[in-house]
Amino acid sequence: MQVAVFPGQGSQAPGMGQDLVEASPAASAVFDEVGEALGLDIRKLCWDTDAETLRQTQNAQVALFATGVAAFRALQEAHKDWTPQAMAGHSVGEYAALVSGGWMSVATGAKLVRRRGEIMAASGKDRPGTMAAVLGMERAALEALCEELSQGGQIVVIANDNSPGQLVVSGDVNAVQALSATAGERGAKRVLPLNVSGAFHSPLMKEGAAALAEALGGAEFQEGTVPVVSNVTAQPETDWPARLAEQMVRPVRWTETVQGWAAQGLNMQVECGHGEVLGGLLRRIAPEVAGARVVDSATLQETVKKLGGAA
Numbered sequence: 223m224q225v226a227v228f229p230g231q232g233s234q235a236p237g238m239g240q241d242l243v244e245a246s247p248a249a250s251a252v253f254d255e256v257g258e259a260l261g262l263d264i265r266k267l268c269w270d271t272d273a274e275t276l277r278q279t280q281n282a283q284v285a286l287f288a289t290g291v292a293a294f295r296a297l298q299e300a301h302k303d304w305t306p307q308a309m310a311g312h313s314v315g316e317y318a319a320l321v322s323g324g325w326m327s328v329a330t331g332a333k334l335v336r337r338r339g340e341i342m343a344a345s346g347k348d349r350p351g352t353m354a355a356v357l358g359m360e361r362a363a364l365e366a367l368c369e370e371l372s373q374g375g376q377i378v379v380i381a382n383d384n385s386p387g388q389l390v391v392s393g394d395v396n397a398v399q400a401l402s403a404t405a406g407e408r409g410a411k412r413v414l415p416l417n418v419s420g421a422f423h424s425p426l427m428k429e430g431a432a433a434l435a436e437a438l439g440g441a442e443f444q445e446g447t448v449p450v451v452s453n454v455t456a457q458p459e460t461d462w463p464a465r466l467a468e469q470m471v472r473p474v475r476w477t478e479t480v481q482g483w484a485a486q487g488l489n490m491q492v493e494c495g496h497g498e499v500l501g502g503l504l505r506r507i508a509p510e511v512a513g514a515r516v517v518d519s520a521t522l523q524e525t526v527k528k529l530g531g532a533a
Contacts, residue, residue, distance in 0.1 A: 224489065224491075225307060226297075227494070228294075228309070228500075229286065231279070233496050238285060239269075239288065239289035239496065242519060253265060256288040256328060287331060293494035325450060353390055353422060354390065355389070361383065372393070381421075383475055393421050398415075423473055423474060451482070452465045452469075484508040484511060
């Protein structure tokens with residue numbers, strides 16, 4: 223079993239996708255489509271924007287979406303015989319997976335991602351929240367600590383189950399800070415604050431999820447050609463407007479997603495887009511599975527060879 227995966231926020235960096243887009247007509251066409259749909263110079267955003275501006279939620283999400291879809295289309299162009307058996311994307315990466323899997327068009331995906339980024343950035347201002355990575359702590363122990371600290375109107379929950387020993391919490395600033403101060407006593411090796419604009423994948427995003435549901439209700443979806451596994455259920459889904467709205471307030475179940483594939487005989491994960499975060503998680507979840515990535519023209523050629531195509 224071979225799968226394609228798409229990274230989420232945190233993987234962005236200035237210059238992302240430039241080498242690939244300049245080398246691949248298919249990737250270049252994706253950037254053209256995204257730019258036209260949004261009335262945006264997507265090349266300038268990805269290639270000529272400073273790291274701090276690119277990190278802003280509404281910018282990072284559009285850049286990651288465009289680069290992820292472009293990387294997959296470049297791989298299809300270079301190895302026409304290869305089709306993954308399944309796909310998934312981490313958080314905003316789910317939109318790139320849905321476009322790549324045929325569930326919606328590039329233009330639809332781009333507009334939804336921009337709206338999602340705007341909503342998430344605004345939600346962080348309406349009710350300030352934050353996130354932190356918790357390393358080396360058992361999930362059950364962290365869940366219990368979150369429950370203890372979610373008192374008096376304050377909320378902290380597990381937002382991402384990234385891999386064994388790497389969990390992310392999200393919630394009100396005070397609750398996340400309290401957890402950060404006490405997690406070491408419960409077994410955490412380290413707690414790292416994340417530089418984000420809100421408490422993503424938590425109940426603090428409830429109003430934002432309702433606003434996104436409205437946008438999703440007006441978007442055109444179709445039956446896809448490749449199954450996409452949902453962050454919310456860790457299963458292939460078809461009711462994507464519901465799942466994508468729900469994703470705003472629910473945790474990303476990445477560990478279960480990869481474990482589910484491993485149980486079905488996964489032998490190759492191809493990460494499409496900037497960075498190699500998901501490859502790193504694969505090594506922690508299922509180290510026996512081979513990984514590949516498409517970041518630039520060099521990694522594209524390497525991946526085509528790994529997949530048995532003519533590079």
